[in-house]
Each structure stands twice: as structure tokens, then as C-alpha cells.
Amino acid sequence: MNTDSCIVIVGAGLAGAEAAFALRDGGYEGRIVMIGREAWPPYERPPLSKAFLKGELARDRLWLRPAKSYADENIELHLGTEVTAIDRAQRCVHLDTGAVLGYDKLLLATGGEARLLTIPGAELDGVCELKSLDDADRLRAGLVEGRSVVIIGGGYVGMEFAATACQAGCAVTVLESQSRVLSRSLSVVVSWYLQSEHERRGVRVLTQSSVVHIEGDECVNAVVLSDGTRLPADLVLVSIGNEASDALARGGSLPVNRGIVVDREGHTTDPHVFAAGDCTVSRYEGFDAPLRLESVQHATLQARRAAAAMLGQPTGRDEVPWFWSDQFDIKLQMAGLSLPGDTELVRGDPCSGRFSVIYQNANRLTAIQCVNASADFAAAKKMIAERRRFAPALLCDPLVSLRDVRLSRMVDEPIR
Numbered sequence: 001m002n003t004d005s006c007i008v009i010v011g012a013g014l015a016g017a018e019a020a021f022a023l024r025d026g027g028y029e030g031r032i033v034m035i036g037r038e039a040w041p042p043y044e045r046p047p048l049s050k051a052f053l054k055g056e057l058a059r060d061r062l063w064l065r066p067a068k069s070y071a072d073e074n075i076e077l078h079l080g081t082e083v084t085a086i087d088r089a090q091r092c093v094h095l096d097t098g099a100v101l102g103y104d105k106l107l108l109a110t111g112g113e114a115r116l117l118t119i120p121g122a123e124l125d126g127v128c129e130l131k132s133l134d135d136a137d138r139l140r141a142g143l144v145e146g147r148s149v150v151i152i153g154g155g156y157v158g159m160e161f162a163a164t165a166c167q168a169g170c171a172v173t174v175l176e177s178q179s180r181v182l183s184r185s186l187s188v189v190v191s192w193y194l195q196s197e198h199e200r201r202g203v204r205v206l207t208q209s210s211v212v213h214i215e216g217d218e219c220v221n222a223v224v225l226s227d228g229t230r231l232p233a234d235l236v237l238v239s240i241g242n243e244a245s246d247a248l249a250r251g252g253s254l255p256v257n258r259g260i261v262v263d264r265e266g267h268t269t270d271p272h273v274f275a276a277g278d279c280t281v282s283r284y285e286g287f288d289a290p291l292r293l294e295s296v297q298h299a300t301l302q303a304r305r306a307a308a309a310m311l312g313q314p315t316g317r318d319e320v321p322w323f324w325s326d327q328f329d330i331k332l333q334m335a336g337l338s339l340p341g342d343t344e345l346v347r348g349d350p351c352s353g354r355f356s357v358i359y360q361n362a363n364r365l366t367a368i369q370c371v372n373a374s375a376d377f378a379a380a381k382k383m384i385a386e387r388r389r390f391a392p393a394l395l396c397d398p399l400v401s402l403r404d405v406r407l408s409r410m411v412d413e414p415i416r
């Protein structure tokens with residue numbers, strides 16, 4: 001690409017910023033224009049439900065890069081600006097300012113949007129979501145000791161927020177429609193452990209509950225369930241998952257399947273258009289449908305790969321997907337992707353507050369969920385990537401570290 005060329009990045013979040021700097025690191029000398037709807041420069045979202053919400057992390061520690069690094073790398077950052085449409089035939093994007101901007105390559109890094117709750121009262125003041133820094137500011141102001149907080153949705157953000165609200169001295173209730181929290185992504189053992197730890201610290205968790213409406217005049221004052229239960233509420237967090245922000249791709253007739261369909265390098269079906277991060281779905285071995293992974297690691301990796309692919313450079317090796325969550329003093333770390341036929345093994349004693357759930361198939365580790373067990377996590381990530389076989393009895397023996405299991409030739413035994 002020559003120095004007159006222009007790469008436009010839609011979305012000034014993690015994937016957008018990673019891609020912009022990776023393009024410069026890769027030697028790209030043309031124009032890079034990053035357009036972001038939010039008023040803030042690219043920032044880290046994980047602390048929004050953790051340290052930032054607790055007031056333990058200052059706002060200026062959220063920025064992914066110092067403000068001056070964009071100018072230093074000649075990355076044009078247009079904040080508070082939305083891309084409203086893409087025109088693939090003309091290779092340009094339309095902005096809400098009325099401006100039209102041409103591109104040689106386009107990266108869609110638009111992330112996801114909080115799924116909306118469509119019940120009466122969902123629009124009342126005090127009913128919030130937690131996706132952005134502005135949302136976190138609003139919620140932080142509402143976390144006042146003695147207040148009643150109701151969280152609709154026992155997913156990661158909901159459970160992290162519950163922990164933070166409980167630590168702030170609020171009376172917290174989590175409403176989950178399934179029979180257990182985090183049922184879509186965690187084993188029964190880990191999800192029950194988390195629920196019981198929340199309950200032990202005073203969080204009330206109501207599973208199989210269905211919210212029918214939210215009461216209040218202007219401000220929320222209660223959440224009503226289908227069985228008639230009325231829960232007083234000063235603050236409500238709606239945290240029922242995210243949907244990919246794929247409207248631009250849909251409008252531009254690019255393939256979309258609950259996310260922008262991309263390959264490993266972030267290519268769409270248009271050689272000039274790439275996508276990365278939470279807005280994408282891609283194929284993974286063993287899965288029939290494309291998957292949408294929402295994590296820091298995935299967005300970072302995919303953005304770097306898309307940048308390399310735009311420059312025609314090697315895109316690096318595959319990495320095992322991983323994710324983390326912090327709730328109270330519990331560190332949850334997960335790696336790999338488990339499939340329905342996998343066997344679950346528990347390593348360590350959940351009562352000790354430190355254990356892992358290992359998924360294996362034909363004696364190969366496919367995934368792990370670790371509770372306060374960072375050493376298991378670090379070793380298992382490598383074991384999953386190496387796809388070697390290990391004797392299940394050794395994987396479950398808490399007296400032998402997974403690191404030793406991995407390094408010891410003795411245990412890499414032939415499987416009968």
C-alpha cells in the first residue's frame with residue numbers, strides 16, 4: 001500500500017486501537033482514521049464492572065494508550081462521531097456529521113450492544129446497563145450504602161456488578177431466568193460455587209425467575225416477577241447479554257450470522273473490508289455454527305491478525321481462547337472451548353476455595369475453568385494448545401501440579 005492510501009477503522013474500542021497501532025508497527029505509512037461513537041479515547045472495559053466501579057482505579061488508568069500516542073503515530077481519532085453507512089461500491093463510509101470518507105481498506109471494530117429488556121418500566125430512571133464508561137459513571141453514583149439493587153441477568157457482568165454493589169453496602173438481588181447463574185458458559189460445579197459464595201456474602205440469588213415489569217413514577221422503585229413477588233429497587237442493572245453491532249455490515253450486504261462473519265484473519269467476503277472483535281463470528285474446529293467470543297484476548301488477537309492481513313503479512317499462530325472474571329476475592333480464569341461430548345473432571349476440592357474443572361476428550365484437554373487456581377490455568381492453556389494426551393487420573397490429582405504433569409515424560413503415556 002502506498003503512502004496516499006487510507007485505512008478507516010470504525011469503532012474506537014479495543015479492537016480498533018489494537019489494529020491501528022499494529023498497522024503502524026507493521027510498517028504501514030498511509031493514513032489511518034479511527035472513528036468512534038463515544039466521546040472517550042479507546043479504553044479498557046473490564047474494570048468498569050470491577051476496580052473502576054469500586055473506585056479503586058482512576059479514570060485516567062482506563063485509557064488503552066496515552067492520548068498523545070495517537071498523534072505520535074499519526075492516527076487520526078474522530079470521537080463522538082458515528083459511521084452511519086458503508087458504501088462498498090464507492091469504497092467510502094458515511095458519517096453522522098454528513099461527511100463522506102473514502103477508504104482503501106476498512107476495518108469494522110464496532111463491538112457489541114447490550115441486549116435490551118422490552119418490558120414495561122424498562123425506560124425508567126435508575127434502570128441501567130453496563131457497557132460503557134458513561135454507564136459505569138451512572139452506576140457508580142448509584143451505589144450508595146443501604147440502597148436496594150436488583151440485577152436482571154446472572155452473567156459475568158451481572159455477577160461482577162453484584163459483588164461490587166454488595167461490597168459497597170447495598171442490598172443486592174440477582175435475578176436469573178435459568179436454574180443457575182452463568183449456566184451457558186460454566187460447569188455446574190463452578191456456577192454453584194460462585195452462587196454460594198455470593199450468597200454467603202449476602203447477595204440474594206433468585207434463579208428461574210422471570211421479570212414482568214418494573215415499577216416507578218419517573219424513577220424505578222420496584223421490580224415485579226411473574227409469580228407476583230415485588231422486589232424494592234433503587235437501582236436496576238439490566239445485564240442480559242450483548243448482541244453484535246453488525247448493522248453496518250448488514251446494511252452493506254456483507255454476510256452476518258449473529259455477528260459479522262469473518263475468517264481467522266478477519267476477512268469478510270469483500271477483500272477491502274475486514275472485521276475484528278466482539279462484532280464478529282468465526283468458525284472453530286468441532287463447532288457446527290460460527291462462534292462469537294467476547295473477550296479482551298479475542299479482540300486483541302483478531303485485531304492484530306486483521307492488521308497483518310491488510311498488510312499482506314503473516315498473521316501468527318493460533319492461540320487458545322481465554323477469559324477471566326473477578327467477583328469478590330474470587331479469580332475465575334477459563335481457557336479453551338469445550339464441546340458437548342467432553343468429559344468433566346474436578347481437580348481439587350471446591351470447599352477449599354481453590355479448584356479447577358477440566359474438560360477432556362479422548363484424554364486431550366479441551367478446556368479448563370479455574371477458581372483461584374492460576375497455576376492450573378497457566379499450565380492447562382499450554383496443554384490445550386499442545387493437544388497431547390494425558391492420563392485423566394493425573395489431571396485430577398491435586399498433589400501433582402499440572403505444570404509437572406505437562407513437563408513429565410512419564411505421564412505422556414500411550415492411551416489404551
Ligand SMILES: Cc1cc2nc3c(=O)[nH]c(=O)nc-3n(C[C@H](O)[C@H](O)[C@H](O)COP(=O)(O)OP(=O)(O)OC[C@H]3O[C@@H](n4cnc5c(N)ncnc54)[C@H](O)[C@@H]3O)c2cc1C
Pocket residue numbers: 010011012013014015016035036037038044045046047048049081082083084109110111112130131132157245248276277278279293294295296297299322323324325326
Ligand atoms: C463491563 C464489562 C466487563 C468486561 N470484563 C471482561 C473481562 O473481565 N475479561 C474479558 O476478557 N473481557 C471482558 N469484557 C469484554 C471486553 O471488554 C470486550 O470483549 C472488548 O472490549 C471487545 O472489544 P471491541 O473493540 O470488539 O469492542 P468495544 O470495546 O465494545 O468497542 C467498540 C466501539 O465501537 C463503537 N461503535 C460501534 N458502532 C459504531 C459506529 N457505527 N460508528 C462509530 N463507532 C461505533 C462503540 O461505541 C464502541 O466504543 C468486559 C466488557 C464489559 C462491558
